[in-house]
Amino acid sequence: MPPEPTVFVVDDDPAVRQSFKWLVGSIGLKVQTFSCAQDFIRDYDPADSGCLVVDVRMPGMSGIELQEKLANDGISIPIIVVTAYGDVPTAVRAMKRGAVDFIEKPYNDQAMLDRIQLCIERDAKMRHEKEIRREVAWRVERLTPREREVFELIVAGRSNKEVARALNISPKTVEAHRAKVMDKMAVGSLAELVQLSTYLESS
Amino acid sequence: MSAIILISIAVRALALGWAVHLALRFKDRRLWLFVVALAGLALEQVFVGFGGRPSAWLGQVGIRADVLCLTISLILLGSVFCLGRILHEMRARFDQAAHSEARFRDLVEASSDRYWEMDRDLRYVWARESTEKQRAPFVQELIGKTRWEVYEGDPDHDERWRQHRDDLNNRRPFRDLRHPLTGRDGVTRHWSVSGKPVYAADGSFAGYRGTATDITLQVELQEEAEQALRRSEQRLRDFAYAASDWFWETDADLRFTFVSQRTETAARLQAPGMIGKDPGDLDLTETDAGVLKRHLEHLGKHKEIRNFVYSIRQRNGSLRHFRVSGRPLFDEASTFLGYRGVGTDITAEVVAERQRQQAEVRLAKSIEAIPAGFALFDEADRLVICNKEYRGCYEALGVDVRPGIRFDQLVWAAVDNASIGSSQEDAELWARQRLIRRTCPAEGFEFRHNGSRWSEVSDYLLPDGGMITLAYDITDRKLTEEALRVSEQHFRNVVEGSEQGMFIYKGDEFIFANQAYADMLGYTPEEIYALDPPQLAYAPYERERIRQYSDARIRGETAPTSYEVDALRKDGSIITLHHFAKRAEWYGEPVSQVAVVDITDRKRTEEELRESQTKLAKSQQRLLDAIESLNDGFVLHDAEDQMVLSNSKFNDFYELSPELLKHKTLFSDQIRWALANGKLGDARGREEDWLQERISLHRDPKGAFEQRLSDGRWLQVNEIRTKEGGIVGIRTDITRLKQAEEAIRQHEADLAMVQRRSTMGEMAAALAHELNQPLTAVVNYCAGSLRRLEADSMSQDELVEILTTIREQAQRAGDVLRHIGSFVSEGEVSKGLVDINDAIRSVMALLKEELRRNRIEVRLQLSADLPEIHAAEIGIEQVVLNVVKNAIEAMQGVDAAERRLRISTSRRAGGRVMVSVTDSGHGFSATNGETYFEPFVSTKKDGMGMGLAICRSIISALGGRISMRKGRKAGTKVSFLLPSADEAMQDAA
Structure with missing residues (x-):
C-alpha cells in the first residue's frame, strides 16, 4: 500500500491541468494528471489511494461516463466531479449513481482543497476498513463449524448456558469452544469479538 | 421713195x-x-x-x-x-339659204291662210296671205298697226282678249285665238291665230311671228252640227216622251222647268203643279226614307239617278208609285244646267210585286214553322226553297246551302266536309245509298252525322216532278234510346256478369240469385233456389238475424241496409259477405234485393294491413328510439328546410326553446335563435356574416365542419342531403377530442420550448465552459501561488512564470468572449443587398406551421417601395425570427381568437427601412423596456434572455436601432430601423 495518497486529475484543458497541479502542489499533495478519461482508465492502479478530480465536459468520454465505468468495474476511488454552468442536472444524476462529490467552476480554491482532503481521508478510511474486513473474514474461516456456531451465538449476546442448551452440548464444552474462538479470532475480550463481528456482518 | x-x-x-x-x-x-x-x-x-x-x-x-x-x-x-x-x-350657199327661206314661207303659207310678223312694239311689220286667198289690200292695212287697232276685241272686258293681251305682254306663245272679223266686203270670217315670240341673236325680244287660219267654214259647220244636235235632242225627248209616262226637266236649282204629260197621267199627277217646285217639295212621306235620302244626295251631287221609286198618296187616299230616272245636264264649261229625265207610273207593278213578296214571305214563314228540316226541290232536283232547320243541318256540316244547288251536290259536299259514318268509305257508301233512295222515295230513314247528331229523312215526290225533303233531328230520341240501352246493359252487367253477387229474396225463398252470388257460396244458382229455408246459405249463428232483417224490410220497417254477415259455403267453410240490401218491388210484391260482396279477402287484407302498420309503427318507433339514443345530436329538415324531427341530444347542444323544437320549424329560425341567445362561440363578433354562411352551407352541405359553442364545447357538424332533398344533420361532441388536440398542441409547444431551451442551455453551457476553463486556470494559479508565497516556498522565477501564465489565461478568456461576440453579430456570412420584405416572407414561411399550430392570425403590411439595405441576409432573418418567436410565445396565454401578429415595413427618410412586429400578447412591465435587450434578461418564465440581446447586437452591428414598447391596446411592439445601403457602406468603409 503506497503511503502517499495521490490526486488524479482528468481534464482536456492543459492550462487547467497545469494550474490544478500548481494549486494542489501548494498543499504538498502528489498530483497525477490525465488529458482524457481513457488514459486514466489505462494507467490507474486500483491500489493507488487518493481521489479523482474529473471535468464533466470533455471530448470523448465525459466525466460522468468515466464515473459510471469505474463504478461498474468496482473501483471505489472517491470522485470529485467539476461542473460548469448548465451541468448541474447531469451532476445530480452522477451523484445519485454514487459519485462522491461535485464542485462548480469557477470554484473557490479553499473549497476545492478541502474537498480533496476530505476525499483522501475518506479513501484512506475506506481502504482501512476494507483491510479489517478482509482480516476478520480470514479469521472466521479458520473456525470449525461448531466454533462458528458458538461464535455467532456469543456475538448475539447469549450466555454459556444458553449456548449449551441451544447447541445441546454441555456448558463445559461451550467454554472450551469459546476459548478456542477467542484464540482464533485473536481477541482478548468479548467486546473486541463483538466489534470484529460488525465488520463481518456489514460485508 | x-x-x-x-x-x-x-x-x-x-x-x-x-x-x-x-x-x-x-x-x-x-x-x-x-x-x-x-x-x-x-x-x-x-x-x-x-x-x-x-x-x-x-x-x-x-x-x-x-x-x-x-x-x-x-x-x-x-x-x-x-x-x-x-x-x-x-x-351657191346663199342661193340655197334663200331657197330654204322661200320654201319655209311656202310651207307656212300652205298650212295657214295668213303669215304675219310683229315688231317689238307688237305692230305688224309683215303679213302675207296664201296665194289663192290673195287679199292684198287687207294685208297692206295691217302693216304698222297693233292687233287692237285691227280687230274689234276689247281686252278690258272680254276674257279671251285679256288673256291674249297678257300672253303678248308676257311674251308667251299663244295658240288658237279665235275671233271673228268682218272684212270690207262685209263678210264676217272667223280666224284662228297662233304665234310665238321671236328673239334677236343677242337674246332681246324682237317681236312675234305667227300664222292665222281662216276657220270660217269650221265654225259654220260646228253651228250646223249644234243645230243637228238640238234637233236630235228634241227627237230623244220625243222618244223618251213616248217610252215613258212623262218627261221632265229641271233647272240648275232642281226646280222643274218642264213636265210633259199624257192625258191619263196628267189628271192623276197634276203635273203642271210641279212646275217651279223642286223634288223636295213633293209629299214623299210614303216613300222609303232611306231611298229618298240617297236620292236627294244624288241630286245634290248632280249624279245620275236611276229607277228612283217614290210613292205619293193621292188625294183620294190611294197610294201610287212612280219610277223616275234622269241625267244631269252640263254645258261645254261643265256648268250644271239641270236634270232631264223620265218618269213612269208603276203603281200596278209595285202592288203586284208586294203581293208576290207577301205570298213568298207567308210561304217561307210556313216552311220555317215546320218543326223539321224542309226543302223543296224542282224537277231538276235543284233547291227551290228550304227552311232554316234544313239549312242548319247542312251548314253544321260546313256546306253552304243556297237555292239552285242540286241535291246530289249537297250530299257530296256534306260527305267531303264532315264525318258521316265511321270512315270516308262509309260516307261515300252512305251518299250513294242516299241518292238511290231518293230515286224511289219510300219511308224515312235514319242516319248519324257530324259525330253525335241523328237525323231521320223522308223524301216526297211531287206531281210536278219536284221533291220535298223532310229531315227530323232525332238526336234526343236517339240519345234517350242509347241511354236506356246503356242503362239496361249496365243493369244486366250488374246483375249477371258483375263480380258482385246479387239476389232477390222474398220471405223464405230466393226469387233470383246471380252467378256471382252462387259462386261465392260454391253453389249453382239452381242449388241456391233449392235451399230451404234460404237462411241455410248463412252460418247458423247468422240465420235468425238475416231472417229478421229481411222480414222487417219486406214489412216496410227500418232494417240495416249495409252490414257484414258470415255465410256458409256448400263445402262448409265460412266466408264473410257484405250485404247492401234494400226493399224492392217484384211483380208488385215487396221483396228484399241484396247486393253481395265477398269481403273475406278484404278482411284478411285489412288484418294484414293493420299488422303491417303496427310493424311499421314499431319500426318507426325503433328508429326514433335509436335516433334518440344516439350519442350524437340528430336533426332532420325537409326540402323546405322545415324540421321533421330531432333528438334531445341535438337540443342539449343548442338549448332551443320548446316552440323551436316543434315540427316544421324552419332551420333558419332555429339558428337565428341560437345565435341571438349567444349559443354559438364561432359567430361572436361577426354574427350576421356567420349566419349567412351557415344558412347557405346548410342549404348546400359541403361535408363535415367544426362548430364551437359558447360554453366551450366543440361540435362536429355533418350535414348530408337526403334523396328527398331534406338535410340530415349529425352533431358530434368533439370537445374531448379538441381538448386532446389542444393538449397535444400544448405538449408540442412545451417540447419545442424544451428543445429550444436545451439548445440555448447547451450554447450557454458551452460558453460557460469556454470561459470557465481559463478562469479556473487563473484561479488555480493564483491560489497556488498565494499559498506558496505564504509558505515562502516560491522563487522569483516561478512567480514570473506563473504570472505570465495567468495573463495568458486571462487573455484567453477575453478571446473567448470576443469570439462569441463576432459569432453572434457578424457571423461568417458575407453582406449583400437585402430585400427586407423577402427576408420577412422567408421567416414567415419557416414559421408557418408554428403560427398555424398556435392559431395566430398574421397580417403582413409590407411596403412595396422599400429600398434594399446592406446587410447579411441571415442576420436579418435571425432578428425577425427571434422577434416573431418571442411574439408567438407572448401570445400563448391569450384567447385563441385574440392572437394577432402584425408585421409592417415602411420606408423612412434617407432610404432607411423601419420594420415593426406587433403582437397581442401579454406585453411586458413598463419599467424594463430597455433592459430586455441585455443578455440573460427575459420576460419569460423559462427564457434565457439571449434572443433580444442577439437581435440588438446584430442590428447595432448594422448601424441600426432596435426598440420595444407596449402595443396600443395590449401586447408588444418591437421596431427596428435599418440604415440605408449607402450609410451602411460608408460605415463599412
Whole structure:
C-alpha cells in the first residue's frame, strides 16, 4: 500500500491541468494528471489511494461516463466531479449513481482543497476498513463449524448456558469452544469479538 | 421713195388685210393660199421701196430671186383660181339659204291662210296671205298697226282678249285665238291665230311671228252640227216622251222647268203643279226614307239617278208609285244646267210585286214553322226553297246551302266536309245509298252525322216532278234510346256478369240469385233456389238475424241496409259477405234485393294491413328510439328546410326553446335563435356574416365542419342531403377530442420550448465552459501561488512564470468572449443587398406551421417601395425570427381568437427601412423596456434572455436601432430601423 495518497486529475484543458497541479502542489499533495478519461482508465492502479478530480465536459468520454465505468468495474476511488454552468442536472444524476462529490467552476480554491482532503481521508478510511474486513473474514474461516456456531451465538449476546442448551452440548464444552474462538479470532475480550463481528456482518 | 411705190405698198397691204379677213370669216383653208401670195407681193414691194435689191439679198441667204418670184406668181395664180371657186361655192350657199327661206314661207303659207310678223312694239311689220286667198289690200292695212287697232276685241272686258293681251305682254306663245272679223266686203270670217315670240341673236325680244287660219267654214259647220244636235235632242225627248209616262226637266236649282204629260197621267199627277217646285217639295212621306235620302244626295251631287221609286198618296187616299230616272245636264264649261229625265207610273207593278213578296214571305214563314228540316226541290232536283232547320243541318256540316244547288251536290259536299259514318268509305257508301233512295222515295230513314247528331229523312215526290225533303233531328230520341240501352246493359252487367253477387229474396225463398252470388257460396244458382229455408246459405249463428232483417224490410220497417254477415259455403267453410240490401218491388210484391260482396279477402287484407302498420309503427318507433339514443345530436329538415324531427341530444347542444323544437320549424329560425341567445362561440363578433354562411352551407352541405359553442364545447357538424332533398344533420361532441388536440398542441409547444431551451442551455453551457476553463486556470494559479508565497516556498522565477501564465489565461478568456461576440453579430456570412420584405416572407414561411399550430392570425403590411439595405441576409432573418418567436410565445396565454401578429415595413427618410412586429400578447412591465435587450434578461418564465440581446447586437452591428414598447391596446411592439445601403457602406468603409 503506497503511503502517499495521490490526486488524479482528468481534464482536456492543459492550462487547467497545469494550474490544478500548481494549486494542489501548494498543499504538498502528489498530483497525477490525465488529458482524457481513457488514459486514466489505462494507467490507474486500483491500489493507488487518493481521489479523482474529473471535468464533466470533455471530448470523448465525459466525466460522468468515466464515473459510471469505474463504478461498474468496482473501483471505489472517491470522485470529485467539476461542473460548469448548465451541468448541474447531469451532476445530480452522477451523484445519485454514487459519485462522491461535485464542485462548480469557477470554484473557490479553499473549497476545492478541502474537498480533496476530505476525499483522501475518506479513501484512506475506506481502504482501512476494507483491510479489517478482509482480516476478520480470514479469521472466521479458520473456525470449525461448531466454533462458528458458538461464535455467532456469543456475538448475539447469549450466555454459556444458553449456548449449551441451544447447541445441546454441555456448558463445559461451550467454554472450551469459546476459548478456542477467542484464540482464533485473536481477541482478548468479548467486546473486541463483538466489534470484529460488525465488520463481518456489514460485508 | 416715190409716191407711187408708197401707194403700191398701201394697196398691197389693204389687199392682204382683206384676204386675211376673208380667210378668218369663211374659215376656208384655200383662202390662206391667197393670203400667202398677197403677203409675198407686199413684202416684195416693201423691199423694193426701201431701195433694196431683193435678188442680191436673197442671194446672200442662198435663195434665187427669180425662183422666188416665179413661186409667188404661181401661188398667186393658184389663189386667184381658188378664189373663183370659193366665190362660186359661196354663191351657191346663199342661193340655197334663200331657197330654204322661200320654201319655209311656202310651207307656212300652205298650212295657214295668213303669215304675219310683229315688231317689238307688237305692230305688224309683215303679213302675207296664201296665194289663192290673195287679199292684198287687207294685208297692206295691217302693216304698222297693233292687233287692237285691227280687230274689234276689247281686252278690258272680254276674257279671251285679256288673256291674249297678257300672253303678248308676257311674251308667251299663244295658240288658237279665235275671233271673228268682218272684212270690207262685209263678210264676217272667223280666224284662228297662233304665234310665238321671236328673239334677236343677242337674246332681246324682237317681236312675234305667227300664222292665222281662216276657220270660217269650221265654225259654220260646228253651228250646223249644234243645230243637228238640238234637233236630235228634241227627237230623244220625243222618244223618251213616248217610252215613258212623262218627261221632265229641271233647272240648275232642281226646280222643274218642264213636265210633259199624257192625258191619263196628267189628271192623276197634276203635273203642271210641279212646275217651279223642286223634288223636295213633293209629299214623299210614303216613300222609303232611306231611298229618298240617297236620292236627294244624288241630286245634290248632280249624279245620275236611276229607277228612283217614290210613292205619293193621292188625294183620294190611294197610294201610287212612280219610277223616275234622269241625267244631269252640263254645258261645254261643265256648268250644271239641270236634270232631264223620265218618269213612269208603276203603281200596278209595285202592288203586284208586294203581293208576290207577301205570298213568298207567308210561304217561307210556313216552311220555317215546320218543326223539321224542309226543302223543296224542282224537277231538276235543284233547291227551290228550304227552311232554316234544313239549312242548319247542312251548314253544321260546313256546306253552304243556297237555292239552285242540286241535291246530289249537297250530299257530296256534306260527305267531303264532315264525318258521316265511321270512315270516308262509309260516307261515300252512305251518299250513294242516299241518292238511290231518293230515286224511289219510300219511308224515312235514319242516319248519324257530324259525330253525335241523328237525323231521320223522308223524301216526297211531287206531281210536278219536284221533291220535298223532310229531315227530323232525332238526336234526343236517339240519345234517350242509347241511354236506356246503356242503362239496361249496365243493369244486366250488374246483375249477371258483375263480380258482385246479387239476389232477390222474398220471405223464405230466393226469387233470383246471380252467378256471382252462387259462386261465392260454391253453389249453382239452381242449388241456391233449392235451399230451404234460404237462411241455410248463412252460418247458423247468422240465420235468425238475416231472417229478421229481411222480414222487417219486406214489412216496410227500418232494417240495416249495409252490414257484414258470415255465410256458409256448400263445402262448409265460412266466408264473410257484405250485404247492401234494400226493399224492392217484384211483380208488385215487396221483396228484399241484396247486393253481395265477398269481403273475406278484404278482411284478411285489412288484418294484414293493420299488422303491417303496427310493424311499421314499431319500426318507426325503433328508429326514433335509436335516433334518440344516439350519442350524437340528430336533426332532420325537409326540402323546405322545415324540421321533421330531432333528438334531445341535438337540443342539449343548442338549448332551443320548446316552440323551436316543434315540427316544421324552419332551420333558419332555429339558428337565428341560437345565435341571438349567444349559443354559438364561432359567430361572436361577426354574427350576421356567420349566419349567412351557415344558412347557405346548410342549404348546400359541403361535408363535415367544426362548430364551437359558447360554453366551450366543440361540435362536429355533418350535414348530408337526403334523396328527398331534406338535410340530415349529425352533431358530434368533439370537445374531448379538441381538448386532446389542444393538449397535444400544448405538449408540442412545451417540447419545442424544451428543445429550444436545451439548445440555448447547451450554447450557454458551452460558453460557460469556454470561459470557465481559463478562469479556473487563473484561479488555480493564483491560489497556488498565494499559498506558496505564504509558505515562502516560491522563487522569483516561478512567480514570473506563473504570472505570465495567468495573463495568458486571462487573455484567453477575453478571446473567448470576443469570439462569441463576432459569432453572434457578424457571423461568417458575407453582406449583400437585402430585400427586407423577402427576408420577412422567408421567416414567415419557416414559421408557418408554428403560427398555424398556435392559431395566430398574421397580417403582413409590407411596403412595396422599400429600398434594399446592406446587410447579411441571415442576420436579418435571425432578428425577425427571434422577434416573431418571442411574439408567438407572448401570445400563448391569450384567447385563441385574440392572437394577432402584425408585421409592417415602411420606408423612412434617407432610404432607411423601419420594420415593426406587433403582437397581442401579454406585453411586458413598463419599467424594463430597455433592459430586455441585455443578455440573460427575459420576460419569460423559462427564457434565457439571449434572443433580444442577439437581435440588438446584430442590428447595432448594422448601424441600426432596435426598440420595444407596449402595443396600443395590449401586447408588444418591437421596431427596428435599418440604415440605408449607402450609410451602411460608408460605415463599412
